[in-house]
Amino acid sequence: MVGIIMGSDSDLPIMKQAAEVLTELNIPFELTIVSAHRTPQRMFDYAKSAHERGINVIIAGAGGAAHLPGMVASITPLPVVGVPIKSSNSIDGWDSILSILQMPNGIPVATVAVNAAKNAGILAARILGATNPTIQQRMVKYQEDLQKAVEAKIEIVKGDYPNGFDQ
Amino acid sequence: MVGIIMGSDSDLPIMKQAAEVLTELNIPFELTIVSAHRTPQRMFDYAKSAHERGINVIIAGAGGAAHLPGMVASITPLPVVGVPIKSSNSIDGWDSILSILQMPNGIPVATVAVNAAKNAGILAARILGATNPTIQQRMVKYQEDLQKAVEAKIEIVKGDYPNGFDQ
Amino acid sequence: MVGIIMGSDSDLPIMKQAAEVLTELNIPFELTIVSAHRTPQRMFDYAKSAHERGINVIIAGAGGAAHLPGMVASITPLPVVGVPIKSSNSIDGWDSILSILQMPNGIPVATVAVNAAKNAGILAARILGATNPTIQQRMVKYQEDLQKAVEAKIEIVKGDYPNGFDQ
Amino acid sequence: MVGIIMGSDSDLPIMKQAAEVLTELNIPFELTIVSAHRTPQRMFDYAKSAHERGINVIIAGAGGAAHLPGMVASITPLPVVGVPIKSSNSIDGWDSILSILQMPNGIPVATVAVNAAKNAGILAARILGATNPTIQQRMVKYQEDLQKAVEAKIEIVKGDYPNGFDQ
Amino acid sequence: MVGIIMGSDSDLPIMKQAAEVLTELNIPFELTIVSAHRTPQRMFDYAKSAHERGINVIIAGAGGAAHLPGMVASITPLPVVGVPIKSSNSIDGWDSILSILQMPNGIPVATVAVNAAKNAGILAARILGATNPTIQQRMVKYQEDLQKAVEAKIEIVKGDYPNGFDQ
Amino acid sequence: MVGIIMGSDSDLPIMKQAAEVLTELNIPFELTIVSAHRTPQRMFDYAKSAHERGINVIIAGAGGAAHLPGMVASITPLPVVGVPIKSSNSIDGWDSILSILQMPNGIPVATVAVNAAKNAGILAARILGATNPTIQQRMVKYQEDLQKAVEAKIEIVKGDYPNGFDQ
Amino acid sequence: MVGIIMGSDSDLPIMKQAAEVLTELNIPFELTIVSAHRTPQRMFDYAKSAHERGINVIIAGAGGAAHLPGMVASITPLPVVGVPIKSSNSIDGWDSILSILQMPNGIPVATVAVNAAKNAGILAARILGATNPTIQQRMVKYQEDLQKAVEAKIEIVKGDYPNGFDQ
Amino acid sequence: MVGIIMGSDSDLPIMKQAAEVLTELNIPFELTIVSAHRTPQRMFDYAKSAHERGINVIIAGAGGAAHLPGMVASITPLPVVGVPIKSSNSIDGWDSILSILQMPNGIPVATVAVNAAKNAGILAARILGATNPTIQQRMVKYQEDLQKAVEAKIEIVKGDYPNGFDQ
Helix, strand or coil: CEEEEECCHHHHHHHHHHHHHHHHCCCCEEEEECCCCCCHHHHHHHHHHHHHCCCCEEEEEEECCCCHHHHHHHHCCCCEEEEEECCCCCCCCHHHHHHHHCCCCCCCCEECCCCCHHHHHHHHHHHHHCCCHHHHHHHHHHHHHHHHHHHHHHHHHHHHCCCCCCC | CEEEEECCHHHHHHHHHHHHHHHHCCCCEEEEECCCCCCHHHHHHHHHHHHHHCCCEEEEEEECCCCHHHHHHHHCCCCEEEEEECCCCCCCCHHHHHHHHCCCCCCCCEECCCCCHHHHHHHHHHHHHCCCHHHHHHHHHHHHHHHHHHHHHHHHHHHHCCCCCCC | CEEEEECCHHHHHHHHHHHHHHHHCCCCEEEEECCCCCCHHHHHHHHHHHHHCCCCEEEEEEECCCCHHHHHHHHCCCCEEEEEECCCCCCCCHHHHHHHHCCCCCCCCEECCCCCHHHHHHHHHHHHHCCCHHHHHHHHHHHHHHHHHHHHHHHHHHHHCCCCCCC | CEEEEECCHHHHHHHHHHHHHHHHCCCCEEEEECCCCCCHHHHHHHHHHHHHCCCCEEEEEEECCCCHHHHHHHHCCCCEEEEEECCCCCCCCHHHHHHHHCCCCCCCCEECCCCCHHHHHHHHHHHHHCCCHHHHHHHHHHHHHHHHHHHHHHHHHHHHCCCCCCC | CEEEEECCHHHHHHHHHHHHHHHHCCCCEEEEECCCCCCHHHHHHHHHHHHHHCCCEEEEEEECCCCHHHHHHHHCCCCEEEEEECCCCCCCCHHHHHHHHCCCCCCCCEECCCCCHHHHHHHHHHHHHCCCHHHHHHHHHHHHHHHHHHHHHHHHHHHHCCCCCCC | CEEEEECCHHHHHHHHHHHHHHHHCCCCEEEEECCCCCCHHHHHHHHHHHHHHCCCEEEEEEECCCCHHHHHHHHCCCCEEEEEECCCCCCCCHHHHHHHHCCCCCCCCEECCCCCHHHHHHHHHHHHHCCCHHHHHHHHHHHHHHHHHHHHHHHHHHHHCCCCCCC | CEEEEECCHHHHHHHHHHHHHHHHCCCCEEEEECCCCCCHHHHHHHHHHHHHCCCCEEEEEEECCCCHHHHHHHHCCCCEEEEEECCCCCCCCHHHHHHHHCCCCCCCCEECCCCCHHHHHHHHHHHHHCCCHHHHHHHHHHHHHHHHHHHHHHHHHHHHCCCCCCC | CEEEEECCHHHHHHHHHHHHHHHHCCCCEEEEECCCCCCHHHHHHHHHHHHHHCCCEEEEEEECCCCHHHHHHHHCCCCEEEEEECCCCCCCCHHHHHHHHCCCCCCCCEECCCCCHHHHHHHHHHHHHCCCHHHHHHHHHHHHHHHHHHHHHHHHHHHHCCCCCCC
């Protein structure tokens, strides 16, 4: 089970992309709002109990001075995937990236690209697949599908631009 | 009473400058280590009880993904002064600055310059002086002393470089 | 009494958010334009007399090479809250942040996030509350309200995304 | 089994910290050099076969235009932890961070802080612990040890700076 | 023959400007999609065989963590021109620039400005012209045409702003 | 007469390079310390009276949140040359550059490179030479001397590396 | 006489603001296009002859890798004011700023803020006024007018926000 | 024949690495100093005549506001490889990179990594090899040698860290 949390409902349009890709990969998840700054006790309780409630991976997204992923990682023993969000109060995403990425020794956060909630979902799937052959096989298939999607586009582009390599 | 906290004892050489200037300004303080990431429960308890224990201002210093000042500010109703520290795991201080400065609406941190623990102490004194004429008067005096120190240097420089303005 | 000043009337749409939150928190303020670069004498006079006129905290907002907060802080003994404004002549706010934040030893400015005039107002309230239990209690209440607002959103999100934690 | 790879033997002083923390956590690993740019075929073969050879997590470190973590992630279905290295040819680590972090949709890399190979090892342990209670329990213990180390330092600091909170 | 490749069809509106300028300069090219992350084997094969298929210069464009130009350069002995693309998942182009530019010793990429596919085409022409007097002469002519276009604009501006230099 | 001012005597090792080049160019100057933040009244008086005291150009150097050049420019009608100084409290010079360069409409500062006090002196000479043929002629000569210094180095390098261009 | 030049007619909407403020200040100027990269010989000739044609100050604007101001400064003995332009091919103006500002020792460019052509015009006027009392007096007047414009806005703002300082 | 030029003899320790790798690859070159800012006429003459003197590729290195590569590229029809140098007057190399990379449409510079003169030499060899099978074959061999050097290091590392992949 993957737990998806975010600091504010304004992060939902980005963060639900994690939920969507997990649905597509047939991996169960739950999603809710946990604000490090506005509901610190809730954040504490969520992080403290997650591994006891059957959560295996936590995906946490936040913008600006983004403390949620790192604070949750300091309380839970689970892997935490951090999604820097380029929110309205962010300076081009730099603040979110650095607040999530630059954790001190002992407390890592698995940081993905700015707004890359979809990749956070895929990373959670890879994490579960690390020791689960069925899920790992789904990732192999997912990557093959990415490749096929590109191959379809190659065909389309070949209409306007024939090339010697694909003869 | 000013509470000075920092994420690690490696921050002490910087953070004790806050203690020193408060001593100089005759303002009581206490100082200890509170790590947001390694002692999250302690951080929670410290922030929750500070205003009940007679603390009026909290000075919090941290480096890298610096969550201590913002997390403490989210739990206490007191003014929190944040000191970004250019620690060994910091990218020129940018991560510390942005993690402390870019707090979301509702939870401000009074951020000072990188490594500026001395200024954090002075800011705490100004905050106490906002409603306390004795301390405010000490700040007036402190600024006059800064001016006198510059004036002494002007005299020295005049030895090598006489100038028409100071005739 | 909180004094709110800004370098230009073009900063008013941002800076009036400080006035609004102070109104909401029932804390008296006054607001006017003081330009460090276009009315330097006025800036000087404002800063020199503020603490004698009953001002306890000054909130100063400016964009670009933002000298107003730091210059006022160099003249007044009061705590000065600086608001970096991402004005039309600013490079993504970096110039405003650094001009306000990176003050030399002796002259701190309590810097808040880019455009965070609302947080500047809340910080001024926390500063007044540092030694005033009534205002401090209002801040406790304000933080509880922030929490309740999040809890209401959690309920809404639960409609689409039920989760095991909030059962 | 964790596979630790790096682009050059000059990265070994940093990357062996991942090996050390995994040893400490009693998690088997192997370590070797795989250069995306100088041994692209080796990189390809390593990434293609890793999950079939019993590797569960790959830790990849590289500096400058750091392509190793992302390229390996594009070939393997395993979770890849990327370590940006501030090597001699790096611009303060920014190039390494962005080359590893900003992966396109579909191919995540779990990025940690600059030079944070130790955290990469801990993250690999958390990933294995996500579905393995014994390892997860070791992480709980590891975090408790971090806390105890801070508590020991608190005692030492108390010698010079007694504080009211720890009475 | 110039080979133009890009990581995604979303890069085509930029990258086709390389094709257009090569057409204008009467230099043969082929264009297709090669994704380092989604079709790594195709990338490998393309780079491996390019110089044997009669390609003389490769132009490779990519955004975000842009590994295509550098990976292709690590496999082919041909000069590779890299075009950093400010794609939707890019942080103002910085990630693309640094991922392409900061290659390690031994494997250069000839990097051009952000989105400068047109300049990549011109650079490919200059490369072919380095040892081919006919193409070199076309470049001389191309630069004269640039100059003439500016001279025409000078005439137009002179209407509103007469100047003493052009008398 | 050129007036050279700086915020602190710690800036003197940089700022005296302006004095040295002006001496070399036989242009009179005076030099003193004027701190915007520690001696604001002195700064005000210096700027207000400079043009009446026979100063024609002001060179002002400062580090960190560098307000001296801009504040002086806001009070004097003279051209002000600003020297960003990479002082100990500066973030790689970025804060000094942006605080000096990004002045609002109406109040320009002629900014030179980081630590480029020598260039500030030369710029002051060019400014005086704008309407003074004797000084302008000295600048022509100065540039010829720069050229000759390079030509001497070309000769030395030719010892190890003969080249066809200089035959 | 002020010479205003720019790299391209696309810079005219910005650069004509220099012409407008010089018109307002009654200072003669001429304006034309000089491209360092597309008309290098014209650039050379313009810079070489400017001081002989009666030009006293050159204002040069350019975007991206902005070489025009620095190259002109290397050829002319006149003061050159550089205007970094945030053109379509610029990375938020950083490239233009650094290409203009960071000139080597011996060859200064008087750099103003991004897009600040108006300030470039005012700086040219200050330069001419350095030794010309009539123009200097116009600058004094110009600054008084800036102040009056702010005072008018203060009156308007007082309608909504009465304040104790302006009583 | 490759022409190597640099703005100052202080760039020689970096730039001679281009000469060394060209010597190693048996490709003739000449090397001299050409300063865009101190010897503009020499720069003009060098660039104008290079292709007529038998130069096929120009490598140009410069630091700070680095105009040499772009200015030479604007005058010659040859491919110009630009080397950003992190000289003493550079801000971590950013100014050099952006001044060289961000050239306008029509005038490309083939930019390599900061201080990467060695890669500039290799790129020049690749450019000559684009249409010369003998040189191209040397590049193939050069890349095989890079691979062998890594393989030798793999063997050494295997001493301390045996791994399953290289069994």
